[in-house]
Amino acid sequence: MTGEETDEELMLAVCDGDQSAYRILVKRHLTSISHYAFRLLGNQRDTEDISQEVFLRLWTNASKWQPEKARLSTWLHRIAHNLCIDFMRKHGRTVIDDEPTKLDIRDEDYTSSEQEPDTDDRTQRLNSALSTLPENQRSALMLCHYAGFSNKEAAAIMNVSVKALESNIARARRTLKDLLEENDTMRGDTETIG
Amino acid sequence: MTLDDFKHVLDTYGSSRNSWPQEIQDDCAKLLTEDAQARALLQSQHRLDAALDSLTVPDFRDLEAHVMNQPLPPRDRALVDRLVEWLLPDSTSLSELWRPAMAACVPLVFGIVLGNYFSFGVVDETNGFENWDDELLMISFADVDQGQLEL
Numbered sequence: 001m002t003g004e005e006t007d008e009e010l011m012l013a014v015c016d017g018d019q020s021a022y023r024i025l026v027k028r029h030l031t032s033i034s035h036y037a038f039r040l041l042g043n044q045r046d047t048e049d050i051s052q053e054v055f056l057r058l059w060t061n062a063s064k065w066q067p068e069k070a071r072l073s074t075w076l077h078r079i080a081h082n083l084c085i086d087f088m089r090k091h092g093r094t095v096i097d098d099e100p101t102k103l104d105i106r107d108e109d110y111t112s113s114e115q116e117p118d119t120d121d122r123t124q125r126l127n128s129a130l131s132t133l134p135e136n137q138r139s140a141l142m143l144c145h146y147a148g149f150s151n152k153e154a155a156a157i158m159n160v161s162v163k164a165l166e167s168n169i170a171r172a173r174r175t176l177k178d179l180l181e182e183n184d185t186m187r188g189d190t191e192t193i194g
Numbered sequence: 195m196t197l198d199d200f201k202h203v204l205d206t207y208g209s210s211r212n213s214w215p216q217e218i219q220d221d222c223a224k225l226l227t228e229d230a231q232a233r234a235l236l237q238s239q240h241r242l243d244a245a246l247d248s249l250t251v252p253d254f255r256d257l258e259a260h261v262m263n264q265p266l267p268p269r270d271r272a273l274v275d276r277l278v279e280w281l282l283p284d285s286t287s288l289s290e291l292w293r294p295a296m297a298a299c300v301p302l303v304f305g306i307v308l309g310n311y312f313s314f315g316v317v318d319e320t321n322g323f324e325n326w327d328d329e330l331l332m333i334s335f336a337d338v339d340q341g342q343l344e345l
Contacts, residue, residue: 038251048260123249173206177239180245
């Protein structure tokens with residue numbers, strides 16, 4: 001294995017029990033899977049458990065992947081999505097579309113790439129807004145904005161229609177935008193008073 | 195395209211023009227050149243996307259090693275694969291030859307069992323004789339000389 005093989009070739013090798021093919025696939029897809037799980041679950045330990053489980057399923061269910069139906073990354077994100085939903089249900093977090101989901105996000109988990117005080121404040125507000133978004137809206141936003149899936153692929157991962165996905169993502173963006181604008185207005189008022 | 199339509203496009207697809215559907219890109223571009231409110235909406239969407247981009251996730255330093263080195267269980271293989279592997283094992287040991295031999299005999303046994311239970315339209319050629327004794331008796335009658343019977 002050179003690492004230049006396609007996902008399809010590597011998955012065929014995994015079906016034959018080739019562990020080096022499995023390792024190449026881990027290298028190739030782990031980052032996007034762990035980031036997606038983290039953005040849904042909000043904490044590091046659960047993210048690691050879910051990521052391990054996703055790749056365990058890649059190994060045990062490799063023959064079930066149908067390359068003509070979905071890309072490997074789509075299939076893996078779907079597994080990760082389902083595992084995250086199951087995890088949230090088990091741990092008492094609601095996943096109903098219109099109900100906000102409170103995540104266990106700690107300050108040290110999420111970090112901002114910028115260190116200015118204003119940005120930190122904005123990041124914190126954005127984090128808290130993200131954590132209160134309903135699960136379907138958050139998933140839709142994560143898949144399309146961060147993972148770079150098309151609306152059609154994201155809908156397939158979440159097992160919803162494209163229309164439903166677009167409705168979720170639009171509502172998520174509107175909520176976050178309103179919050180940021182409200183935040184900016186409040187800051188402007190404070191500066192004027194000061 | 196109206197301002198509301200454009201707002202919906204931004205909410206659904208984000209601020210990157212490349213992610214907007216191909217068929218409405220020209221309409222969006224036209225609206226942006228004509229309408230200052232549309233430009234303000236795009237600016238606001240840019241700010242949100244930039245804020246989302248500023249959120250980074252932690253560095254999962256040891257995760258890759260954990261995932262790569264986790265013990266891998268036997269895979270759930272398809273039933274057909276498992277059957278083929280059992281019938282045609284990799285080792286060429288003579289002690290395992292009975293498996294393909296048995297598989298080859300299955301159609302033969304099946305044919306015998308089937309033939310034993312069903313006639314498949316084959317006509318019984320005994321012409322109504324119930325058993326061989328009756329048939330032999332009739333043959334013996336045919337051999338008897340007509341003159342002897344009259345006596």
